Amino acid sequence: MPLPRRFYLRPTRAVARDLLGCVLVSRRGAALTAGRIVETEAYLGPEDGASHAAIRPVAARPLFYGEGGRAYVFRIYGVHFCLNAITGRAGRPGCVLIRSLEPVLGLAAMARRRGVAGDSPGLARGPGNLTRALGITRGDNGADLTAGRLTIEPPDRPRDFRIATGPRVGVTRDADRRLRFWIVGHHCVSR
C-alpha cells in the first residue's frame, strides 16, 4: 500500500526526511520500475527564495499550494525533468525534490531508458537521471502519489541508516539553507 495522504500533510522538512528509505514505484504499461529514495531536498513557501512558490511558473501555483500527495514535475535547463512530491495541506505551499534512488525493481528497463549498462551504479542517481530511468515525464505532473501509476511505498526494510543534512545542490538563491537530506555513506547519493 502506498503512503497515505496524511503522510504528506505535514511540514515539508519532516516529509523530506521521512521519505528517505521509502520506495518510489513507477508503472508504465507492462514495465514496472522502482527504487529506494536515498536523497531528497525540501522546498518551502515564498519565504524560501529557491522555491517555485516564490519564483517560476505561475501555472504551477495551484498545484504547489494545493493539498499534498501529488507529483510536481518540471523541465530544467530545457533538458531534464525533476520529480517533486507536494507537501502540506491546501494553502500551505511546499514540496520535496527526490534527487536519487537506489534501483530496486526493473533494472533492465531503467538501463534501457538511460542507455547504459544494467549494472551501472548511477542508474537513478541525480534528479535528471532518476526521472529518465523511471520514465517520468511532464505527463506525470499533478499525478496522485497515493494511487495510480506513480506511487511511493513505505520503507521495505528497517531504517538502519543515519541521515545527514546540508545545503541544497545547484540552487543559487538561499543556498545556505540546510534543506538537503541524504543517507550517510550510500553509494547512490549524488556528488
Next chain:
DNA sequence: TAGCTGATTGACT
C-alpha cells in the same frame, strides 16, 4: 516579441 535564466548532465581540456 526578444532576451534571459535555471532545483542538470555528460563530454571534453
Next chain:
DNA sequence: GTCAATCAGCTAA
C-alpha cells in the same frame, strides 16, 4: 576544471 545542449516561462520594452 570548463562548456554546450535546449526550452518554458518570466521580464522588459
